[in-house]
Amino acid sequence: MAKVVALANQKGGVGKTTTAINLAASVALLGKKVLLIDADPQANATSGLGFDINLKGIYECIVGEATAEEVIQHSEDIKKLWLLPSSINLVAADTELPTMENAHRIIKGIVDSVRDKFDYIFIDCSPSLGFTTVNILTAADSVLVPVQCEYLALEGLSKLLNTIKMVKGRLHPELEIEGFVLTMYMRNRLNNQVVSEVREHFGELAYETIIQRNIRLGEAPSHGKPVMLYDAAATGSVNYLNLAREFIKRNRNK
Numbered sequence: 001m002a003k004v005v006a007l008a009n010q011k012g013g014v015g016k017t018t019t020a021i022n023l024a025a026s027v028a029l030l031g032k033k034v035l036l037i038d039a040d041p042q043a044n045a046t047s048g049l050g051f052d053i054n055l056k057g058i059y060e061c062i063v064g065e066a067t068a069e070e071v072i073q074h075s076e077d078i079k080k081l082w083l084l085p086s087s088i089n090l091v092a093a094d095t096e097l098p099t100m101e102n103a104h105r106i107i108k109g110i111v112d113s114v115r116d117k118f119d120y121i122f123i124d125c126s127p128s129l130g131f132t133t134v135n136i137l138t139a140a141d142s143v144l145v146p147v148q149c150e151y152l153a154l155e156g157l158s159k160l161l162n163t164i165k166m167v168k169g170r171l172h173p174e175l176e177i178e179g180f181v182l183t184m185y186m187r188n189r190l191n192n193q194v195v196s197e198v199r200e201h202f203g204e205l206a207y208e209t210i211i212q213r214n215i216r217l218g219e220a221p222s223h224g225k226p227v228m229l230y231d232a233a234a235t236g237s238v239n240y241l242n243l244a245r246e247f248i249k250r251n252r253n254k
């Protein structure tokens, strides 16, 4: 049975999708069967893995027009990686989901229907804490939080932590925090300060691996590839493979 990990942070541009694509790809390259679910109407994870953003995907599953098994795509490049795509249609989910029967557990139903086919399922969330994101947190075992190394990085996290607390309290008591991953690091005083603040604040939950700012990470999506298939020697490739090793090591006993 797969462990289900949501990548969430209501702030946009912090590295959720970059981490979702490259962590999912790296974990798959290390031998695990991985499904990446794109749950952002921007569909950046879908296009970043080289897939058409007009495919049927998560939205069609939500409204019952398709099953997850029907819409899941196999990566052409990575044997153990699959994608459940997204499209702009998903913007309607925040208003449609609440009107459905068993509204809070719709995405959980979709995820659970394919859970026995993978070792890990990663879900790339949109930059919001709306109904869809709460649905995803209810479907997940844990939340992995990308944190951009920048001024006031910790500031916005309290909203996310409150939402996680709310979901734990009312919908899903077993939800855990997988960890915090520092992204877009550059060697300077401000970034070093953010790193030590996050480590001080979150202790063990802060991943040792830090993702550096690397231009190849920005380029790879336009080639429809995870960075390690675009430029294997790039710092971004090394960083994300290390992150995947750390992730698997932390989950060894699960």
Ligand SMILES: Nc1ncnc2c1ncn2[C@@H]1O[C@H](COP(=O)(O)OP(=O)(O)O)[C@@H](O)[C@H]1O
Pocket: 011, 012, 013, 014, 015, 016, 017, 018, 019, 044, 127, 183, 184, 185, 211, 212, 213, 214, 215, 217, 218, 219
């Ligand atoms: N470590 C990095 N180095 C350089 N560019 C990055 C890095 N991480 C993300 N980016 C770029 O920053 C932008 C925002 O990242 P993205 O992963 O899309 O964030 P989010 O999904 O949180 O909105 C994208 O253009 C992406 O290519």
Ligand SMILES: [Mg+2]
Pocket: 016, 017, 018, 040, 044, 125, 126
């Ligand atoms: Mg994104």
